[in-house]
Amino acid sequence: MTTATISEQSRSRGRPREFDMEAALDKALGVFSERGYHAASISELTDAMGLASGSVYKAFKDKHGIFLAAFDRYRAVRRALLDARMATAATGREKVREVLTFYAISSHGESGKRGCLVVSSAKELAIFDEEAAERVAGAFAANEKLLLDLIHLGQSDGSIPKTLDAATAARALLCLIKGMRVVGKTGRTEEDMNTVAQAAMKLLTP
Numbered sequence: 001m002t003t004a005t006i007s008e009q010s011r012s013r014g015r016p017r018e019f020d021m022e023a024a025l026d027k028a029l030g031v032f033s034e035r036g037y038h039a040a041s042i043s044e045l046t047d048a049m050g051l052a053s054g055s056v057y058k059a060f061k062d063k064h065g066i067f068l069a070a071f072d073r074y075r076a077v078r079r080a081l082l083d084a085r086m087a088t089a090a091t092g093r094e095k096v097r098e099v100l101t102f103y104a105i106s107s108h109g110e111s112g113k114r115g116c117l118v119v120s121s122a123k124e125l126a127i128f129d130e131e132a133a134e135r136v137a138g139a140f141a142a143n144e145k146l147l148l149d150l151i152h153l154g155q156s157d158g159s160i161p162k163t164l165d166a167a168t169a170a171r172a173l174l175c176l177i178k179g180m181r182v183v184g185k186t187g188r189t190e191e192d193m194n195t196v197a198q199a200a201m202k203l204l205t206p
Contacts, residue, residue: 021059024049025073028066033114037067037124064131071135074117075142092154093204096173099147100197103177107184107193116181144174151204164206176200 027048031040042063046056060066082102089095106112118139125132148170154160180196 022073024051025066025070026077028070029074029117030114032067032070033117033120036120037063064129068131068135071117071121071132075139079142086150091157091159092150092152093159093201095150096147096154096160096204097197097201099150100173100177100200101194103180104190104193104197107180108188108190112181112184112188112193115185116178119178119181140174140178143177144170147173154204160204161206164204169203172203173200176203 027050028045031044031048035044040063042053042056045063045066046053049056056066060069082099085098085102086095089098106116118136121132122136122140126136127133148166151160151164151166151169155162155164155166176196180193184193
């Protein structure tokens with residue numbers, strides 16, 4: 001037996017095959033989005049992720065671990081896409097418009113029917129799952145802070161009236177964008193959701 005063969009066998013016994021974590025979590029996200037947490041089975045997840053069950057258990061321990069990792073991946077990807085979209089806007093007001101447009105795009109068609117993992121987790125898990133509840137609360141808080149920061153930016157650059165109650169407006173917009181993701185699951189059109197986004201901009205005028 002050659003040294004190379006021994007090394008290969010030792011490596012295969014000592015650790016699982018390396019895999020693309022982000023790609024695997026993206027596949028898991030698809031299962032959770034379509035099936036929900038409780039209906040998604042570990043076998044469906046391992047099949048979708050293209051991994052052996054041993055690799056999955058070693059990396060994530062259990063279904064709950066997969067879900068939490070997928071949740072974090074979902075938030076990171078969504079925020080990166082949103083940041084890229086906002087980067088093209090010059091004023092606070094236009095950045096808020098980009099946020100609303102981003103959610104309108106996500107709330108129709110196939111993406112709309114899949115819904116939002118944050119919103120679905122708030123409904124399905126947050127009541128009895130402390131870790132999930134903390135992540136949902138953190139996601140909502142981050143969304144609200146982003147909106148508040150953008151409104152403050154708009155008030156500083158003159159694109160949003162200083163007389164606007166920024167905190168109340170940010171909270172109202174948070175409720176609206178999360179509501180858009182819920183309504184989007186019913187099969188609304190792009191025009192439907194764009195109309196909602198346009199109407200929401202009126203919240204920035206006291």
